[in-house]
Amino acid sequence: MARPTAAMALGAADLATHETWRYIDSGPLPGAQNMATDEAMLEAHLGGETPPTLRAYTWRPPAISLGRFQQVETSVNVEECRRAGIDVVRRPTGGRAILHTEEEVTFSIVVSEARLGTQGVMHSYRALASAIVAGLKHLGLDARLVERSFPSGPSVSQDPACFAAKARCDLVVGSSKVVGSAQVHRDGVILQQNSLPLRIHVADWQRFFLRRSEAPAAVGVWEAVGAEVPYARVAQALRCGFEETLGIDLVDSELTAGESARATRLAARADLLRVDSLA
DSSP states (O other), X not given: OOOOOGGGSSSOOOGGGOOEEEEXXXXXXXXXXXXXXXXXXXXXXXXXXXXXXXXXXXXXXXXXXXXXTOOSTTTBOHHHHHHHTXXXXXXXXXXXXXXXXSSEEEEEEEEEHHHHTOOSHHHHHHHHHHHHHHHXXXXXXXXXXXXXXXXXXXXXXTOOBGGGSOOTTOEEETTEEEEEEEEEEETTEEEEEEEEESSOOHHHHHHHBOOOOOOOSBOOHHHHHTSOOOHHHHHHHHXXXXXXXXXXXXXXXXXXXHHHHHHHHHHHOHHXXXXXXXX
């Protein structure tokens, strides 16, 4: 990969000029490696080493990711996860727990607020949601951003599963949640992580999450579309949505050597990224 140039440095830019962002498709990776990679991308962009990036990926083996501030003990049956070979990792972003499998397109965005032209969390959520909505339209899905948290009873508000509740940053098709998103902001740079399940594994929720048995108002792509759309087609649809909406060119790329080294170091710090050793 070419060495980053000065044009890649952080700073305000007119997205209508079709500036170049990176597009990385990492394919299936272990949970700790996925979270470490997103963290490394954020650090590299903060340091002015890389352009904004859209990364698509999935999970092998399956993993549960917990929100940055979520309590393990009240959210996940760690012992059952261990028996089933389910990794448990912590995201750098907030939100609730998600069970990730290879039947999912997860995608992360790293970009500065200056380049995105936004101020504050909800402004940036709306800007990025418009690109995701455009991508889902390529799959025939009419999605919209939830502008307020849906009313919920005590069982929903206490449910540890991300897709059991709809918050202001989520996307829905009809009344069913289809994309879960969470952000972290550091010195004006955004990392947004997004989960787009191809199939919702509700039966496994009851096994691995500490929750009641209420069925969630959530839907996977396959159910919403009525066909088993391949991962590659879904990822490409999202890529098109970002290019069209933000006026950018997404160029196939890969991690820099520095990002790869950072990700390796972060993934090795089990005390920060992995929580499956906890009882």
